[in-house]
Amino acid sequence: MPRHPIADAAASQFWDAHALDYAHLFVPLMGRSGRSMVSIVQDCLPSALRALYIACGPGNPPVAAEHLCTKLGAGSILATGISPAMVALTEHALAPIGVT
Numbered sequence: 001m002p003r004h005p006i007a008d009a010a011a012s013q014f015w016d017a018h019a020l021d022y023a024h025l026f027v028p029l030m031g032r033s034g035r036s037m038v039s040i041v042q043d044c045l046p047s048a049l050r051a052l053y054i055a056c057g058p059g060n061p062p063v064a065a066e067h068l069c070t071k072l073g074a075g076s077i078l079a080t081g082i083s084p085a086m087v088a089l090t091e092h093a094l095a096p097i098g099v100t
Contacts (some may be wrong), residue, residue, distance in 0.1 A: 048074035053080070
């Protein structure tokens, strides 16, 4: 994922400090909700999905959207956030499906 200057250093530092706890507490819930969000809208989407996911957290909704791109055979997801630790968790979550 591309790196961008951090807009708010205090917020970035807060999320960096709590990224692993957030991931451990919310990944099970967010994984299900990410898949649900994508499944609700998938029939309304174009054949080549292009999406921007802001505040990617540990990556669950972007992973669900990327799975849909794979199913459709086209598309791209750009996930971003202000916390390098959260972006790293998203990168880690996307790595098994070959996404960078």
